[in-house]
Amino acid sequence: MESVALHHRSIRRFKPIAVDYQALEAVAQATSSSEFLQSFTMIRITAPTLRAKIAxxxxxxxxxxxxxxxxxxxxxxxxxxHLTDPASDCHNYTNWNAFLAGAFDATLAAQNVLACAERSGLGGVMLGSILNDPQQMIDLLHLPRYTFPLLGLIVGVPAEDPQRKPRLPQALVVSENTYPAFDAEAMAHYDQAVSDYYANRASGARQESFTSLVQQHLTADQHHRDEIGAILKAQGFNLPQA
Ligand SMILES: Cc1cc2nc3c(=O)[nH]c(=O)nc-3n(C[C@H](O)[C@H](O)[C@H](O)COP(=O)(O)O)c2cc1C
Incomplete structure (x- = not known):
């Protein structure tokens, strides 16, 4: 098995060295695609003022x-x-299935780019935080109807060497044939491992466990993210609740 994938860490500081962005763009396009519709677009941000606004x-x-x-x-x-008859019912391109296909394609392309970058000695981090204000992202990037800005990704030459974050015990996440039983003892061990990680990490040491993180998430301010449903509707997606 390839060990680079097992040593993933998000990288958030980079050296001022150019990366081969065209190779990364090609990798994104080579990714598997739901129903071969290639329902994603990848926008490279080079304008400093635009980057500052996204920041x-x-x-x-x-x-x-x-x-x-x-x-x-x-x-x-x-x-x-755009490629279909304007008079036709475009339900199959605005429904949940189409939306999920776009989410699959965009996410897999981003992960493929990050994985390829890591194999090449680069690093990076996904930026779901662009969803702190999806409407502003839509306006800034001039996104048309039937599009939605899902995920950011920044990639570069690492200027830091962070520790790996411990993952959940395999027995809680990986199973055979049926859903795994919740193992409280394994979770307690994991909470300790996460506490040790946060207490000892080189930058931003703090007191935290996985359970405390999950509990804090309940009260995180997500008011912009709660607007996502209405924004998707305004963008033309038809995603009714059951
Ligand atoms: C969909 C997604 C969105 C993310 N958004 C952000 C983000 O906005 N800012 C950030 O610093 N890290 C972001 N991350 C990185 C996670 O914080 C990181 O993967 C997680 O803490 C595990 O750490 P590791 O990647 O170093 O193992 C995101 C990761 C994913 C998968």
Whole structure:
């Protein structure tokens, strides 16, 4: 098995060295695609003022520094609709299935780019924080109807060497034939491992366990993310609740 994939860490500080962004763009396009519709668009951000505005939305320190290539991965069924008869019912390009296909394609492309970058000695981090203000992202990138900005990714030459974050015990996540039983003892051990990680990490040491993280998430301010349903509707997606 390939060991690079097992040593993944998110990288948030980069050296001022150019990366081969065209190779990464080609990798994104080579990714598996749901129903071969290729329902995503990848936008490379090069304009400093635009990057600064995205940095403000994201609030992430990684965008406060100028290095690394920033890509935005967009769910996109607008191309498909453009290619069909304007009089036809475009339900199959606006429904949950189409939306999920776009989410699969955009996410897999982003992960393929990150994995390829890591294999090449680069590093990076996904930026879900662009969803702190999806409407502003739509306006900034001039996204048409039937698109949605799902995920950012910044990739560059690492200027840091962070520790790996411990993952959940395999027995809680990986199973055979049926859903795994919740193992409280394994979780307690994992909480300790996460506490040790946060207490000892080189930057930003703090007191935290996995359970405390999950509990804090309940009260995180997500008011912009709660607007996602209405924004998707305004973008033309038809995603009714059951
Ligand atoms: C969909 C997604 C969105 C993410 N968004 C952010 C983000 O906005 N800012 C950030 O610093 N890290 C972000 N991350 C990185 C996670 O925080 C990171 O993967 C997680 O803490 C595990 O750490 P590791 O990647 O170093 O193993 C995101 C990861 C994923 C998969």
């Amino acid at each position: 403000k939305i994201s609030g992430s320190a990684v965008l406060a520094q100028p290095n690394g290539e920033l890509f935005i991965f967009v769910i996109d069924t607008s191309r498909d609709i």
